[in-house]
Amino acid sequence: MKRRNTPTKKAVLSVLTETGKAMSQDAIEQRISIDINRATIYRVLNRFCEDGILHKIVAENGKQYFALYHDCNEQHNHDHFHFRCTKCETMECLPVEVNIAIPKEYQVESMNCVITGVCKDCS
Template sequence: MLKRNTKTKQLILDSLKNSKSAVSQDILLKELGDKVDRATIYRALNSFCDDGIAHKILSDDGKYYFAFCVNCSEKAHKHNHYHFRCLSCGKIECIPNEIEVKLPVGYQSVNFNGFISGYCANCS
């Protein structure tokens, strides 16, 4: 559920939902044109992560990408899966298989950032 909803945040969320892959702030800025400014996109994307609507991915190119969450909530935000960036087309995808990382006794995981780069099925 979208907290503190505005028309602008809804526009950004709709773009994120309709994306076929994870998107960066720059991608959304190009897509939305002059409808939304850079700072608003940045704040909205981060609030979506806080609300369990999206998750943030740190790519091997140093940029953050955002993907719409499926089956997540603010209290149960699960995205222990790999992300894949195609070196040819640049598409970033969530690989749906959940990963179980066994940590030593006493350790608690807060974040998982598994990243693979290579060539997607369309480009290989």
């Protein structure tokens, strides 16, 4: 089903494209220049996730971040690590593969991995 390209969708996508990093709903809302209801922004973000435009990253504190798929590797899947900076509150996909050992008797179906610390820009 074709979806309408509303001013809200354009504004949300524009903010994410301009910043180039994963952002929380609050951060997106602060950067949007038009008056948009908070619930509408949330619905747009989740619809973009459903449509494969964004992916959602849940940080260790439960806060959700949204990133454009093209910001990660071309063969994007959710099973990779993200890094959240505690100083500037940015979240980004790590460009390198991080391996972890899981006991043989466990079968991994998916992962949500966020490493928290200080990013290269804040160091």
